[in-house]
Amino acid sequence: MAFTIRPVEYYYATVRDELGAAYRVLAQLASRGVSLLAFTAVPSGPALAQFALFPDDPNRLAAEARAAGLALDGPYHALLVQGDDELGALASVHGRLVDAGVDIYASSGVTDGRGSFGYVVYVREDQFEKARGALSL
Structure with a gap:
């Protein structure tokens, strides 16, 4: 079996669960040059969603999220x-x-x-x- 395994860092962002929330976060990060290796979104209570962001460059994600006003929890x-x-x-x-x-x-x-x-x-x-x-x- 040919596969690779590598360690990655990820961050959580908790946002209001409303129409277009994931689109807005993903589009904003992309416009700031943040490349993601993976992304997941799950409900986190009745009105919140939790996004897991797996950046190609963790330092860039942290800096650009801060500049965009997106609070992150991590790295994990x-x-x-x-x-x-x-x-x-x-x-x-x-x-x-x-x-x-x-x-x-x-x-x-x-x-x-x-x-x-x-x-x-x-x-x-x-x-x-x-x-x-x-x-x-």
């Missing part, structure tokens, strides 16, 4: 897995982490429909270095 650490979409690819990553005693508390992935996939693995901050070691990063 995760693992970004990208590669060939083959049966068992995700299981092998999980297996190595479980064998090392690393608690995966959330994950999200998608295939591109052309044979590749992307997958974000969230581990507890206090276990991040153990996860890196288990994956030889």
Whole structure:
């Protein structure tokens, strides 16, 4: 199985959950030259949404978000897995982490429909270095 795993930083932004909220944040960041590796949005109560922003350049995101008045919480650490979409690819990553005693508390992935996939693995901050070691990063 051909895939790469790399550590990434991410930040949370909590915003009012209203029509176009994600569009406004994403468009504003893009107009400021912020490139994202991944993005997720989930509800955070009846009137809020929580965005997880995975920047290509964490320093740029922090600076541009501050300049735009977007409050960020972070950085936190995760693992970004990208590669060939083959049966068992995700299981092998999980297996190595479980064998090392690393608690995966959330994950999200998608295939591109052309044979590749992307997958974000969230581990507890206090276990991040153990996860890196288990994956030889």
